[in-house]
Amino acid sequence: MTxxxxxxxxxxxxxxxxxxxxxxxxxxxxxxxxxPDDTWIGIDKRLVLLGAVFSFIVxxxxxxxxxxxxxxxxxxxxxxxxxxxxxxxxxTVAFLLFDYALVVPAVLGMxxxxxxxxxxRGRKNGLYPWLPFASYLVLAAVALIVVSSLAPWxxxxxxxxxxxxxxxxxxxxxxxxxxxxxxxIVPLVVMTVMTVVSGI
Numbered sequence: 558m559t560x561x562x563x564x565x566x567x568x569x570x571x572x573x574x575x576x577x578x579x580x581x582x583x584x585x586x587x588x589x590x591x592x593p594d595d596t597w598i599g600i601d602k603r604l605v606l607l608g609a610v611f612s613f614i615v616x617x618x619x620x621x622x623x624x625x626x627x628x629x630x631x632x633x634x635x636x637x638x639x640x641x642x643x644x645x646x647x648x649t650v651a652f653l654l655f656d657y658a659l660v661v662p663a664v665l666g667m668x669x670x671x672x673x674x675x676x677x678r679g680r681k682n683g684l685y686p687w688l689p690f691a692s693y694l695v696l697a698a699v700a701l702i703v704v705s706s707l708a709p710w711x712x713x714x715x716x717x718x719x720x721x722x723x724x725x726x727x728x729x730x731x732x733x734x735x736x737x738x739x740x741x742i743v744p745l746v747v748m749t750v751m752t753v754v755s756g757i
Contacts, residue, residue: 572629576640577675579629583644583668587661589652603653610642610649617642643735647742658705659748662697662716666723667740669696674727686724693720714755715748722747 595601617638620627630639647667651660670693677685697716701707707715726739 575629577672580668580672584664586648587664589648590657606649606652610645613642613645637733638735640735640737643738644741647738651741651745655745655749656752658701658707659715659719659745659752661704662700662719663723663741663744663748665696665700666693666719666744667737670723671727671736671740674724686728689727690720690724693723711755715751718751719744719748 589602589606592602594603619625620639621636624635626635627639629641634640644667648664651663655663670689673692674685674689677688679685694716697719698712701712701716705712723740723744726743727736729739730736731739
């Protein structure tokens with residue numbers, strides 16, 4: 558017979574697995590760039606995006622007000638804004654304010670490197686944070702090669718800046734701001750600044 562502790566442990570493991578699966582699937586939101594600006598459903602897609610994130614904000618308000626337990630949320634999210642809303646706000650800011658060529662590596666980094674970092678953190682194998690950094694660097698460089706026309710040295714420069722800032726954003730835990738938001742916006746800001754400073 559399964560004890561209460563074993564059941565809670567199994568549920569937490571299942572929720573962790575679901576969160577990682579959702580993370581891996583997040584790049585599907587890059588399809589936003591394929592949708593026509595104003596002919597998709599007769600409404601500017603930016604308004605659709607803002608409407609969607611506003612709906613999540615309203616839902617989150619009621620979830621917190623009535624202490625609704627949503628599958629996959631962590632214990633501390635019962636009193637704080639959940640990661641899915643932070644991610645939604647991050648995507649909205651990224652899509653509306655930043656260059657597409659930089660958003661792609663930032664989204665891939667947040668979606669795929671964050672779960673890798675979470676898996677490696679705390680394990681005594683010396684792979685964290687070096688493997689996540691190297692993986693982010695390669696991922697960002699490949700993405701920039703595919704979606705931009707930057708020179709090779711520029712790609713390495715920007716990818717390294719994105720990787721370093723992304724891993725730093727994931728490593729430094731801030732109680733009221735989820736790393737799903739930070740791992741998206743911090744690298745975007747850093748890569749944008751590096752692009753402007755270097756005159757690329």
